[in-house]
Amino acid sequence: MSKILIVYYSAHGHVFEMAKAVAKGAEGVQGTEVRIVKVPEFDAVKEAMSKDDVYIQSQKKQADIPEVTHEDLKWADGILWGVPTRYGIMPSQMKSVLEAAGSLWQSGALEGKPTGVFTSTGSIHGGQETTAVTTFIALMHFGMIYVGLPYGENPEQLTTEGIGGSPYAASTVAGPKDERQTTEPEFTMAGRLGARVAKVAEALRGLNS
């Protein structure tokens, strides 16, 4: 049985919804156990967002999700990261988690584990691909095995429409005011990414044990 961890950060809820779709995909792979955890929020951001109703409602919906621990990261056979873009790269909240995991980097605790990224941007050209590709760099330092979203399984990507999904990551477009709802093809691709990481984790279990 493979254990899949989904670690995400979400201010306005899009990445949280994507995390649930990723989880559903992973759970569809027989014998997979899935755990969803969130990245801790910064006090400064809580303060800055204290009058933002959408943020407040979204955080309430996420209240029962536990915060990620090093034990979670060690427990997992495969890890998916939910990374909304901030200026084309990962948010500081997520980077803080990765930096605080320096001891896991040193001990090689995440080496050989399959990994994948799902992301969200405000606009279609605001960092869909750069966020995934730059997150990949950090994950390579941990020695993880990056799993993408191939065209063969995800024909929805072959489009000129403004939807998420690329060979590098599952994704959604939140809209400039976070007003857009994630679409079914975006959730479907997110689910396929979860399933793919779960399958790779199962296949690699012998190698990593």
Ligand SMILES: Cc1cc2nc3c(=O)[nH]c(=O)nc-3n(C[C@H](O)[C@H](O)[C@H](O)COP(=O)(O)O)c2cc1C
């Ligand atoms: C400080 C900050 C920087 C952002 N930078 C970008 C950006 O570079 N490009 C972009 O398309 N969206 C940008 N956004 C929009 C977020 O990516 C968007 O709100 C997020 O993907 C929505 O996901 P969520 O609902 O899970 O929070 C930024 C938002 C904030 C708060």
